[in-house]
Amino acid sequence: MIHGEAVPPFESEFEYNPNWGGPAPVFWISPAWQPNHNNLRANTLAPAGLPSATWTGSTVQRNVLTSRGRAFTFNGTDDALTATMAGSGITVNTPRTFMFWAEKPADVNELDGVLGWGTGAAQIAVVYFDQDTYGGLLAGQQASSTLTAKLATGISIADRHQYLVVYAGGATSPTIYVDGRANSTPVTASLAGWSSSLTLGKGFASGYHAACRIGDFAVWAAALSAQQAWRLYTSSLDGSPGCMARTPEPQWFPATVAPPGETTLQIPTLQIVI
Amino acid sequence: MANIIYNAGLRDLFKGATAFDTATYKAILERSTSTYVPDKDDDTLLNQAGWIEISVASYLRQTIGTISISEVDASDSVKIDCGDVEFGALEAGQTVKSWIVARDDGANYVPLLRIDTDTGGLLPRALGGGAFTAQINASGLLTSAQV
Numbered sequence: 310m311i312h313g314e315a316v317p318p319f320e321s322e323f324e325y326n327p328n329w330g331g332p333a334p335v336f337w338i339s340p341a342w343q344p345n346h347n348n349l350r351a352n353t354l355a356p357a358g359l360p361s362a363t364w365t366g367s368t369v370q371r372n373v374l375t376s377r378g379r380a381f382t383f384n385g386t387d388d389a390l391t392a393t394m395a396g397s398g399i400t401v402n403t404p405r406t407f408m409f410w411a412e413k414p415a416d417v418n419e420l421d422g423v424l425g426w427g428t429g430a431a432q433i434a435v436v437y438f439d440q441d442t443y444g445g446l447l448a449g450q451q452a453s454s455t456l457t458a459k460l461a462t463g464i465s466i467a468d469r470h471q472y473l474v475v476y477a478g479g480a481t482s483p484t485i486y487v488d489g490r491a492n493s494t495p496v497t498a499s500l501a502g503w504s505s506s507l508t509l510g511k512g513f514a515s516g517y518h519a520a521c522r523i524g525d526f527a528v529w530a531a532a533l534s535a536q537q538a539w540r541l542y543t544s545s546l547d548g549s550p551g552c553m554a555r556t557p558e559p560q561w562f563p564a565t566v567a568p569p570g571e572t573t574l575q576i577p578t579l580q581i582v583i
Numbered sequence: 584m585a586n587i588i589y590n591a592g593l594r595d596l597f598k599g600a601t602a603f604d605t606a607t608y609k610a611i612l613e614r615s616t617s618t619y620v621p622d623k624d625d626d627t628l629l630n631q632a633g634w635i636e637i638s639v640a641s642y643l644r645q646t647i648g649t650i651s652i653s654e655v656d657a658s659d660s661v662k663i664d665c666g667d668v669e670f671g672a673l674e675a676g677q678t679v680k681s682w683i684v685a686r687d688d689g690a691n692y693v694p695l696l697r698i699d700t701d702t703g704g705l706l707p708r709a710l711g712g713g714a715f716t717a718q719i720n721a722s723g724l725l726t727s728a729q730v
């Protein structure tokens with residue numbers, strides 16, 4: 310399904326702009342694609358097809374529509390959404406980037422899992438929200454209980470943010486971006502592992518659910534650069550579609566902010582008078 | 584200060600082997616710690632008192648390319664143009680004071696023009712580790728017209 314076919318109000322509250330100017334993701338799921346909250350479905354840009362997503366837990370939340378659009382809404386108790394990222398091309402320790410928009414108004418559990426790969430003992434990588442200890446977000450490996458990276462500067466995870474977890478491959482620590490800017494402290498350089506089984510709203514098992522709202526979720530089989538991270542984030546400012554175009558939050562997204570580190574001098578024309 | 588065209592550079596612009604579309608002209612970034620006081624009468628650049636150039640690891644003087652010189656009948660002028668100048672990603676830690684175009688004479692360079700006031704008001708500009716580009720105005724780098 311083409312994302313642009315989503316018609317308001319069946320839009321994602323937190324939206325990825327496919328016209329952002331960079332490479333296409335290998336996996337992409339949006340709550341805008343299936344407005345029926347009882348019939349959630351995942352989509353993929355991979356050639357392998359269109360696998361289904363399965364919801365477990367509450368029957369009253371799921372894909373909630375608000376005045377700003379739709380979002381996967383998790384109760385922090387038993388809700389989770391699972392899907393298979395078939396045909397991604399990602400292997401055990403190859404580069405990858407995960408992007409998701411989210412907000413988590415309540416810090417319910419000690420570690421609130423936003424997403425994870427694999428199941429049970431095979432769980433190999435997770436990303437958690439944790440306001441108290443890690444300032445908002447951390448990435449790690451569940452199977453070995455290895456924390457690989459955390460935020461360098463704390464943020465309010467109750468607010469909407471775009472998160473990127475960029476893994477360059479091999480035994481390295483991922484870099485975490487929040488709203489287009491690197492905000493990350495490496496902890497342990499570690500192999501990442503991989504499973505095509507994706508879980509949203511739960512990092513590991515019972516007790517690791519997150520009470521949160523998640524919008525578009527996308528995966529790239531490459532480590533996006535700092536410039537691409539910024540472009541990906543700002544593409545929602547004036548992109549169409551783009552959640553910020555509908556619900557501007559100038560305190561987060563000042564249009565005049567220059568991309569980090571980039572400069573374009575505008576050279577005026579000088580005149581030679583004869 | 585203000586943006587200036589140097590007399591020696593203007594002379595070279597119109598002379599055979601040193602003409603803008605014949606000789607090698609390069610874009611140079613002056614560092615904020617430079618105490619060089621520009622003067623239109625300067626015949627050279629690199630040996631001027633107080634001159635300091637950007638020196639981060641990835642910085643290189645960039646050759647001016649895609650040069651064109653054309654008459655513009657609509658405005659009775661001559662447009663002297665070139666392509667945007669891309670310095671690539673420059674490491675953070677230094678600040679750009681001005682953008683200079685000078686002829687590479689194999690010695691101390693002959694300055695043509697110095698821009699310390701860009702249209703966007705970015706100068707002086709701290710390097711941030713990302714791409715640094717000088718975007719040439721659509722009207723050209725220079726125009727020449729009778730008044």
